[in-house]
Amino acid sequence: xxxxxxxxxxxxxxxxxxxxxxxxxxxxxxxxxxxxxxxxxxxxxxxxxxxxxxxxxxxxxxxxxxxxxxxxxxxxxxxxxxxxxxxxxxxxxxxx
Numbered sequence: 001x002x003x004x005x006x007x008x009x010x011x012x013x014x015x016x017x018x019x020x021x022x023x024x025x026x027x028x029x030x031x032x033x034x035x036x037x038x039x040x041x042x043x044x045x046x047x048x049x050x051x052x053x054x055x056x057x058x059x060x061x062x063x064x065x066x067x068x069x070x071x072x073x074x075x076x077x078x079x080x081x082x083x084x085x086x087x088x089x090x091x092x093x094x095x096x
């Protein structure tokens with residue numbers, strides 16, 4: 001098996017494991033289904049999150065009328081990460 005493909009498969013499996021654990025925590029009520037923008041920017045980087053927004057992969061959600069908080073759906077974030085991994089493989093750049 002090609003080393004690049006193996007790296008992609010490993011990344012996809014790792015992300016799927018993380019998502020499975022995250023979904024269990026959401027279902028249990030230990031974490032919320034939406035992640036604050038501040039935390040997402042720390043995890044992924046502001047530039048990447050902004051790119052995902054431009055590409056329509058994630059959509060900011062205003063937390064309420066009387067707050068400046070912005071949230072993101074965790075499932076959208078997961079799909080955006082997976083898209084990045086698969087796109088990197090497709091163009092041959094696995095340096096992410």
